[in-house]
Amino acid sequence: MVTGSDEEQPMDSDCPQLSGAGQRVSADVESRQRIAEDHHALGELLDRLEATSDPNLLALELAELERLLTAHFALEEGDDGLHEMVGDAAPHMLAGVQRLFDEHRRMSARLAEIRGEVQACLDGPVARLVAASRELAQQLRRHEQAENELVAGALYDDLGISS
Numbered sequence: 139m140v141t142g143s144d145e146e147q148p149m150d151s152d153c154p155q156l157s158g159a160g161q162r163v164s165a166d167v168e169s170r171q172r173i174a175e176d177h178h179a180l181g182e183l184l185d186r187l188e189a190t191s192d193p194n195l196l197a198l199e200l201a202e203l204e205r206l207l208t209a210h211f212a213l214e215e216g217d218d219g220l221h222e223m224v225g226d227a228a229p230h231m232l233a234g235v236q237r238l239f240d241e242h243r244r245m246s247a248r249l250a251e252i253r254g255e256v257q258a259c260l261d262g263p264v265a266r267l268v269a270a271s272r273e274l275a276q277q278l279r280r281h282e283q284a285e286n287e288l289v290a291g292a293l294y295d296d297l298g299i300s301s
C-alpha cells in the first residue's frame with residue numbers, strides 16, 4: 139500500500155534526537171571517533187618512524203606525519219574538538235587544553251624543521267655520497283676490465299700468440 143504525501147516524514151530539524159543538544163551529542167561522538175581513529179593511525183606511524191634510520195624512508199614518514207598531524211590538530215582544535223569536549227564536561231580543565239594546543243604549534247614547527255634538515259641531508263651529504271659510491275663502482279668496473287685485458291694479453295704473449 140502506498141502511503142500518502144500527507145504522512146510526511148519529519149525533517150531532521152523536527153526530530154528531537156537530531157536537533158539542538160542531540161545534534162551536539164551526535165557531532166561530539168563522531169568527532170571523538172575520528173580523533174580515536176587518528177590516534178590509532180598516529181601510533182602506527184610513530185612505531186615506523188622510531189624504527190627508521192634510512193633518511194629516504196624518514197623523509198617519507200615525516201611527510202606522512204605532517205599530513206596526518208595537520209588534519210588531526212585541526213580536528214582537535216575545531217568546533218567539535220577538545221575545547222568543546224572538555225569545556226562541556228570540565229571547564230576548569232580548559233587551561234590544560236590550551237597548553238596542548240600550544241604544544242601542537244611547537245611540534246608542528248619542530249616537524250617542519252626536521253623535515254627541512256632531512257631533505258637538506260638527502261640533497262647534500264647523502265646525494266654526494268651516492269654519487270661518489272657510483273663513481274667508485276664505475277672506476278672499479280673499468281679497473282677489473284683493464285686487469286682482465288692485461289692478464290689475457292700476458293697469456294697470449296706467453297703462448298706466442300700475437301694480438
Ligand SMILES: [Fe+2]
Binds near residue numbers: 210214
Ligand atoms: Fe591528539
